[in-house]
Amino acid sequence: MANGDHDSPRRAGGLFLDECSRWQLMMRETHGMGWTRVSTEVVHQGLFLSLFRDFVIRPDGSRGTYEHVAVDDTVRVVALDGQGHVVLVEDDFCLQARRVLHLPGGGTSGQEPCTAARRELAEETGRTASEIRALSIIDPLPGVTTARTHLYLATGLREGPPSREATEAAMQVITMPLSAAVAAVEDGRITEAGSVVGLLLAHRYQKG
Incomplete structure (x- = not known):
């Protein structure tokens, strides 16, 4: 998104x-x-x-x-392939005036969060998942809004064409080992709140 x-x-x-x-x-x-x-x-x-x-x-x-x-609730999806690589997207963010690396996701637009997570993953990356499970829910800005971010883990991925909006014309898909994405969180390359929490939770899930 x-x-x-x-x-x-x-x-x-x-x-x-x-x-x-x-x-x-x-x-x-x-x-x-x-x-x-x-x-x-x-x-x-x-x-x-x-x-x-x-x-x-x-x-x-x-x-x-x-x-x-x-605002609407949002979703972020940790999509893992069979080799333990996570699917990320990088896009131009207007307010930050820079490119931001983050997990696929976006607003629920009135849908159930799980349905919205599948939709956003397919639209932004072209991936569909045979299994998707809830990781957690966070309140990213509790002093400003009641909107929550729903975090999901998606596995059993199949590739297809993305279906992005005009505002996502500069979006690129980037895959990397989950451990490398966690390292990007630790060194400040990944800063978006839902992506940070989702990647750390998925890493703990993968290890345990």
Whole structure:
């Protein structure tokens, strides 16, 4: 998925965003852990995200505001071939203004995470998997959004043609031993949060 987690919605108009917004509002009736939401307002509603301002009562009883972003959940896929090599993608990221090496993945676009993981793997790399299993779920930016990243391990790979979006025109597939990808995490070449956690978990799974 090109440009971080901003893949194009697979549905017409703003349907994806409307559904995401309704879900976020439902989840934010109270913040929990002493936070209470009194009311909320939409500051900005765009094609890929919404910005909300909540009027809240803080844990100490004082009143204030809390701004946060509503976006779709995302997926990252650790795809391993029969030789223990992992399939990565490298692409131009607009905000980082550099090429970023990361695991295949993107927004769920309203799909179940496992279905979205299979779709993103096929679209970005052309690979399909005979088996896919959940590794974990992470909260990459819990102070900014409730969106979560679902991590999967895919095996039994078959190659085919990718089906990328226009924003992914510069994307390249890179395969390397899983141990080499872990080394890239350790030396700072791979920095995207879901990719870092997914690779480390897959490495532990492979070893044990």
